[in-house]
Amino acid sequence: MSIRTEPLTGVAQAQRRGRPASLAAWLDREAVFSWLMMAAPILFLAAFVGYPFVYGILLSLQDRPIAKPGTFVGLQNFIRDFNDPIFWRVAVNTFVYTGVATLLKMVGGLGLAVAMNQNFRMKNLVRALLLLPFIVPTVLSTVAWMWMLDPAFSIFNWFLIALGMPKPGPSWLGNPYLAMASIIVINTWRGLPFYGITLLAGLQTVPPELYEAATIDGASGWQRFRYVTLPLLQPIILIVTLFSVIFTFADFQLVYVLTHGGPQNATHLFATYAFDIGMGAGQLGLGASVALMMLPALALLILALTLYMRRQ
């Protein structure tokens, strides 16, 4: 701060401490202006996020059939969840789905970013096309995948049979393992461009001098990637991964459309199972308890990401 501004700030502070000269002056105070400006959005979020959140916790403590008053049952819904073998199946499914899909997106996204980080013509057009899976509504692209995995007319099976596999070929959505593999692949297909393009932006900030220096020191292509690129990309990889984990963990659309949790609950995730209990079977309380079981893991992830983003 330069010397000349000191007296001016002093005067302003003196005015702020004293009685405001008028309403206009009061409204112009930083804190007053800020809180008045933020009042509407804060009230909105309190009503439609804060209230439902608290209400959801209360709901999970009730036996509450749809359209009927509920009765308080304490932790009984959670006890029922713990004794429900399907619930544990759902928990395992969700962790497998999230873990494998995230890993595939991370590795594939790095590959995509490295491939795109070269000079070639029509690069912007290619980048725009590669992002299409990410922007097209998930439900609509999932319907296309459903048709590609159709039991009778799957295009993949047509290829496999043409290559000599006996008819009718694998039942992609009928076999529990293949169904899980299918939803993981489709989630990866949709999320990969997000990883790839974000990591590409990170790659482009790596100064070329670093690579040159590494090359002079005799580093191979792999060593340059391992010891120059990866460490510099680490913060971006971390943020993208946390984002992706949160929304893969709570995924709903893809599974609801493609398998509806089947076959034999092999692809049910927390979100789809909570939906089936809450909306399908009309047990709002029990459904809310299943949804809330996502909270501990989600809260940790959200906290980690929020703190990390603030530090950046």
Next chain:
Amino acid sequence: MVTGHGRVEQAVRVWLPVGFFLLLALFPFYWMAVTSVKPNAELYNKNLMPLLVQNPTLKHYIGLLTETSFLVWTWNTLVVAVISTAISLVLGTMLAYPLARMRFAGAGLIAMTVAAIYLVPQPLLFLPLADVINRLNLGNTLTAVILTYPTMLVPFCAWLLIGYFKTVPKELEEAARIDGASRLQTMRRIFLPLCTPGFISAGIFAFTLSQNEFLYALIFLTQSSVRTVPVGVIAELIRGDVFYWGQLMAGALLGSIPVALIYSFFVEHYVAGLTSGSVKG
């Protein structure tokens, strides 16, 4: 010096991996398009080469537009997306400006809360929200989704805009303040007009997210006349065990077009927003 051999090698090094990723990304769309113009006789004949069409037909498109409420769903989707995007941009700006520019007690806490809300996925809230919407008697109205989409879009827009607002230099605002403009005047007349690119980025994201939303629409909209495209396609074009694949693919393709169009016009803004590290994946 680039020799002929070197150029071939370079082309292979670029286009082999890039081509692989392009094929992976685009094949499902090709398959949608091909299926949507195949007559049923070709669609369900296993002896034909499936990658090409022999007698293309628009029958599925005509059926989709005349026999189903697809046009109504498209209209609903656009109305909902435009209004909830507008609401979210206004409310998001009202949160973002003080958080980006003012110093006051509690700013850090509010910023953290906004970021946390932005990360809360819908499946955590949909059951209690369904009950709230029922009690407000908003079931089967577009208002139900217009009110609930901003729950995810407002924190999102706010977060993206805070980042953008911080990149705008403060000098013009300071000059306006010295000239005696109030904070509100400074914000509206001086600051906001400078932020059009930020609004475009946030707006496109909000628009694509609204078009993509499925869970709330599925729960709140159960009548054909108020459905959005994703829910209409899933609930009404998939009829029992009989699939109308031609029509379904026509619907999936047409339903993707509004988003793809908006996206193609503003792709640079979209990528800029995406790579600012604040987007859901």
